[in-house]
Amino acid sequence: MKALLISTVLIAGAGLLFSGCATKKYVRNTTAPIQAKVDVVGEQANKNSESIEETRSQLKDVDDRAQNGIDAAKERASTADHDALTADRHASDAMNRANEASRTADQNRQGLDQLRGVISQIDDYQLQTSLSVPFRSAQYSLSNTAKADLDKLAGEVKSDKRFFIAVEGYTDKVGSVGYNENLSRRRADSVVEYLVAKDEIPVYRIHMVGLGERNPVDPGSNRAANARNRRVEVKVFSADQATSVLSATTDAAGGRP
Numbered sequence: 001m002k003a004l005l006i007s008t009v010l011i012a013g014a015g016l017l018f019s020g021c022a023t024k025k026y027v028r029n030t031t032a033p034i035q036a037k038v039d040v041v042g043e044q045a046n047k048n049s050e051s052i053e054e055t056r057s058q059l060k061d062v063d064d065r066a067q068n069g070i071d072a073a074k075e076r077a078s079t080a081d082h083d084a085l086t087a088d089r090h091a092s093d094a095m096n097r098a099n100e101a102s103r104t105a106d107q108n109r110q111g112l113d114q115l116r117g118v119i120s121q122i123d124d125y126q127l128q129t130s131l132s133v134p135f136r137s138a139q140y141s142l143s144n145t146a147k148a149d150l151d152k153l154a155g156e157v158k159s160d161k162r163f164f165i166a167v168e169g170y171t172d173k174v175g176s177v178g179y180n181e182n183l184s185r186r187r188a189d190s191v192v193e194y195l196v197a198k199d200e201i202p203v204y205r206i207h208m209v210g211l212g213e214r215n216p217v218d219p220g221s222n223r224a225a226n227a228r229n230r231r232v233e234v235k236v237f238s239a240d241q242a243t244s245v246l247s248a249t250t251d252a253a254g255g256r257p
Helices: 002-120 144-157 177-197 223-229 240-252
Strands: 126-134 163-169 206-210 231-238
Touching: 126 144, 144 177, 144 231, 163 177, 177 206, 177 231
Parallel strands: 163 206
Antiparallel strands: 126 231, 163 231
16 A cells, blocks of 8 residues: 555656656747747847937938038128128218219319409409518518508508409529528518518418519629519509499499499
């Protein structure tokens, strides 16, 4: 009985052992294909991940290039705006210069018209009075007698409306030509300065020139000739007499009521 029990136990154990081995083999055979598929899926996932990263990198490169293009376009647009503003400024400056040139031309035209009017009437001016102001050798200051003579001349012309005064400075032949021309201008300047400052003659009515040793009143070379040649000639020209004659002619012809 005991032997039969042992035999039964051994047979059962062998059966279990055989059954366990069979289960492990079954499990191994079943899971192997699944594991293979899992491995394939994993490899595919890795490849997909690498592809995704590569795509992302490509997209980033494209985005960077696009952004660089946008920045470059913005910079070109900004440069174009700046160039446009600069061109507009230059155009405005050119227009201002053109306007200024036009105004200057108009002023010059008006001045020329006035000058033409004066020239057209220059024949109306006649010598009214003259004065010779003497000077000592190498001097250009006025004597008291010369000042009194200039005061008298200025008093005679102040009431005139249309007149001008020609002031011509001269020297003798002593000294160089350059020295004498400079001295003659200084003598003429002295007369002009006195007429303007003391006698209140408008400076625009005075025409001054220094002629040095030219146009001598005495061609001699002695002391008396030199004294006569050291002078400033003051000549007053007036058109008032011509105007009076014209007015009288107009009145006689019935041109004025």
